[in-house]
Amino acid sequence: MPVITIAIIVINVIVYLLEIRHGGSFFGGPSEQTTVRWGAIPYELTHPGDHCQLVTETLPGGTASGILCQGQPGVTGTPASQPATWITVFSAMFLHASFLHIFGNMLFLAVFGPNVEDAMTRPRYVVFYLLGGIVALAAQVASGPNSTGPTLGASGAIAAVLGGYILLYPRARVVTVIFIIFFFTIVELPAFVLLGVWFIFDGLLGALGTTGEGVAYFAHIGGFLFGLVAIRAFARRRSPPGEAPAVGLA
Numbered sequence: 001m002p003v004i005t006i007a008i009i010v011i012n013v014i015v016y017l018l019e020i021r022h023g024g025s026f027f028g029g030p031s032e033q034t035t036v037r038w039g040a041i042p043y044e045l046t047h048p049g050d051h052c053q054l055v056t057e058t059l060p061g062g063t064a065s066g067i068l069c070q071g072q073p074g075v076t077g078t079p080a081s082q083p084a085t086w087i088t089v090f091s092a093m094f095l096h097a098s099f100l101h102i103f104g105n106m107l108f109l110a111v112f113g114p115n116v117e118d119a120m121t122r123p124r125y126v127v128f129y130l131l132g133g134i135v136a137l138a139a140q141v142a143s144g145p146n147s148t149g150p151t152l153g154a155s156g157a158i159a160a161v162l163g164g165y166i167l168l169y170p171r172a173r174v175v176t177v178i179f180i181i182f183f184f185t186i187v188e189l190p191a192f193v194l195l196g197v198w199f200i201f202d203g204l205l206g207a208l209g210t211t212g213e214g215v216a217y218f219a220h221i222g223g224f225l226f227g228l229v230a231i232r233a234f235a236r237r238r239s240p241p242g243e244a245p246a247v248g249l250a
Helices: 003-019 032-038 042-046 085-094 099-118 122-143 155-168 191-207 217-234
Strands: 052-059 062-069 173-180 183-190 246-249
Touching: 003 085, 003 099, 003 122, 032 052, 032 085, 042 085, 042 122, 085 122, 099 122, 099 155, 122 155, 122 217, 155 191, 155 217, 173 191, 183 191
Parallel strands: 173 246
Antiparallel strands: 052 062, 173 183
16 A cells, blocks of 8 residues: 555645635636745745745736845835745645646656555655655756746656656556547557656756746756666665556656
């Protein structure tokens, strides 16, 4: 029984439901205020003591909002009370921007997490997961240290799980749904092919500076590389290849 993987999924779902209680929606995700308050903002992490806040201004044509931070040119005043910056490093790992965001992340964790958890003790798996998330966030912050856009989601930690999986079970057959415009087909691919293509695709998008839908590509890259490097130090046992079935989407 993958107790820790199940617990992480349950915690993420509960946090998502709590996120959307104040001004959010089930499919659209939490309000901007919640995202800014509890998400990890690179500017805050690279400017200790300075905090950011969502500011809304009324204009003749409506309202406009933006994130302003202490220490920025022309910014004065003190933001409202908010969590300590170090807390957001962890809270951001359990926040999600929309229903599709959390659904996709939890699906990948449910598919690949149990076998990685089975390869190590439960306490080790908890540490591996959290460290993966921290390293992933550090990689994202390093790519844009002055960014005021909140980073949130479990994808960095899950990328670490994927990096560990690809080394532990490279030949495990992953049942994959491949979409081609309006058609789809189901094929079985080795884990190293599916996850390798995913990593290369993310790397290219990150290198090109793509920011579609606010995806933290460098967090994915950092988490995945952490999983590759650290899995041998954390894993203590591995199941035979035939005992590591998985179902994936691509």
